[in-house]
Amino acid sequence: MNRRGLLRSGFSLGTLGLLGGCNLTDNETVQEVLTGVSRFNDRVQAAIFRQGALAPEFPEAAAVKDFRYNAWYGPDQAPVLSATDYRLNLAGKIANKQSWTVEQLHAMPQVSQVTRHVCVEGWSMIGKWNGTPLREFLLRVGADTTARYVGFECADGYYEGLDMPTAMHPQTLMAFGLSDQVLPAKYGFPFKIRVPTKLGFKNPKYVTTLFVTNQEPRGFWTDRGYNWFSGI
Amino acid sequence: MSAVEPTLEVQTHALPARISHWLMALAVVIMIGSGWRIYDSEPIFGFLRFPYAMTLGGDVGAALARNNDPGVAGALLWHFAGMWLLAGAYLVFMAWGIFTGHFRRDFLPVGPVSFLRDFIAAARFRLEHRLGEYNAVQRVFYWGVLALVALMIVSGIAIWKPVQSYPLEVVFGGFQGARVVHFLGMAAIVGFMVVHVALVVLVPKTFVAMTLGRATQRPHTEPGA
Numbered sequence: 055m056n057r058r059g060l061l062r063s064g065f066s067l068g069t070l071g072l073l074g075g076c077n078l079t080d081n082e083t084v085q086e087v088l089t090g091v092s093r094f095n096d097r098v099q100a101a102i103f104r105q106g107a108l109a110p111e112f113p114e115a116a117a118v119k120d121f122r123y124n125a126w127y128g129p130d131q132a133p134v135l136s137a138t139d140y141r142l143n144l145a146g147k148i149a150n151k152q153s154w155t156v157e158q159l160h161a162m163p164q165v166s167q168v169t170r171h172v173c174v175e176g177w178s179m180i181g182k183w184n185g186t187p188l189r190e191f192l193l194r195v196g197a198d199t200t201a202r203y204v205g206f207e208c209a210d211g212y213y214e215g216l217d218m219p220t221a222m223h224p225q226t227l228m229a230f231g232l233s234d235q236v237l238p239a240k241y242g243f244p245f246k247i248r249v250p251t252k253l254g255f256k257n258p259k260y261v262t263t264l265f266v267t268n269q270e271p272r273g274f275w276t277d278r279g280y281n282w283f284s285g286i
Numbered sequence: 287m288s289a290v291e292p293t294l295e296v297q298t299h300a301l302p303a304r305i306s307h308w309l310m311a312l313a314v315v316i317m318i319g320s321g322w323r324i325y326d327s328e329p330i331f332g333f334l335r336f337p338y339a340m341t342l343g344g345d346v347g348a349a350l351a352r353n354n355d356p357g358v359a360g361a362l363l364w365h366f367a368g369m370w371l372l373a374g375a376y377l378v379f380m381a382w383g384i385f386t387g388h389f390r391r392d393f394l395p396v397g398p399v400s401f402l403r404d405f406i407a408a409a410r411f412r413l414e415h416r417l418g419e420y421n422a423v424q425r426v427f428y429w430g431v432l433a434l435v436a437l438m439i440v441s442g443i444a445i446w447k448p449v450q451s452y453p454l455e456v457v458f459g460g461f462q463g464a465r466v467v468h469f470l471g472m473a474a475i476v477g478f479m480v481v482h483v484a485l486v487v488l489v490p491k492t493f494v495a496m497t498l499g500r501a502t503q504r505p506h507t508e509p510g511a
Contacts, residue, residue: 078342078344079342079343079344079345079360079363080344080345080348087367088360088363088364088367091366091367091370092363092366095366102447102450103450104450107449107450109449109452110449110452170448170461172461173328174358175324175327175328176325176327176328176330176465177328178448178461178462250449251449251450275355275359278353278354278355279349279355279359279360279362279363280362281362281363281366285447285449285450286446286448286449286450
């Protein structure tokens with residue numbers, strides 16, 4: 055081995071690094087292929103999803119009290135919904151579309167779970183949530199659970215959707231409480247959809263409309279290039 | 287002029303091995319480039335961030351302007367497409383190596399004694415890189431990098447599906463533990479690539495063999511080459 059050889063190898067490694075930095079990703083054909091694979095990954099994930107497989111639950115001591123705030127806007131810009139004026143609107147393939155007040159929502163039987171929130175960026179945090187299984191709510195309002203999706207529209211302009219198997223998963227909650235308190239405004243009062251089998255961004259907050267549909271609902275971050283199914 | 291012509295050193299690589307080698311190389315570059323940008327969105331080590339120019343995932347300024355997203359979506363698309371290429375090429379490479387006897391013939395035998403002997407020789411620049419025959423250091427490195435790719439696939443599944451494959455992450459010491467293992471495996475593979483590419487530059491005929499299938503050269507006669 056000689057010095058020139060080392061220099062040359064250093065140079066070729068540098069070239070390799072430069073290749074990664076180019077704008078290949080923004081090429082239209084490349085985008086189409088990558089999005090196509092992402093749609094394929096949706097189908098793979100739906101196929102391996104097992105409704106009986108529960109997300110791990112942790113001891114209550116593991117739950118973080120001061121849960122990480124996360125949104126594309128600051129906590130001071132988070133919507134503050136009125137407990138008296140708020141209504142949950144129902145739409146789509148639901149038999150009883152009467153809207154719900156906070157009081158009515160809170161009156162439903164609740165369970166608690168200590169589960170882990172996993173963010174697409176790589177951080178994770180265990181929290182304690184209280185709420186009603188979404189499954190119970192869907193059955194109570196006469197939702198067509200043979201439909202393929204449940205969609206959500208939110209007070210902060212967010213929108214998301216779940217595949218029906220995930221919506222009917224026993225651990226998917228309408229979470230009314232966090233850390234044994236009524237869900238604070240910055241975490242999504244009056245409720246957030248807590249889905250321990252999905253990445254964090256599939257857990258919409260401030261839900262104002264819930265609908266059942268056979269058309270895949272769009273997602274705020276999915277429209278920005280993230281994978282739709284995003285199961286974990 | 288010597289009376290006896292020294293026999294030529296010959297290296298051959300079968301087509302399936304070449305194709306899967308290069309696809310695996312491409313996949314590894316894709317996985318590392320996109321993985322670095324994903325890492326940057328939530329660094330494991332506060333002091334370490336990868337320059338965006340060295341990462342894969344599209345123009346950051348454009349993604350910020352368009353979606354208020356620092357190009358992580360693009361990196362994730364690459365990563366979760368590249369994983370299929372990596373897994374596919376790896377399976378073909380492994381199956382070919384095992385079932386044709388290529389691994390047994392060329393990567394074995396190898397042991398700690400021969401490895402130490404060749405490693406010391408290499409450190410003193412006294413190890414010959416012979417075309418068509420792997421020394422003990424090479425053998426250990428090839429086994430090592432193949433094991434590392436398997437580790438990356440398994441730790442990657444633990445990170446991608448921490449609920450569906452929960453027992454896996456327990457093996458890695460939890461979800462964050464799996465992320466650390468995935469990171470360290472990447473670092474070791476980068477280390478392998480640096481040495482691998484440097485040696486290819488020193489013995490360019492190996493590149494010819496891995497690309498065209500066959501290369502020959504006269505044995506080195508100068509000492510310590």
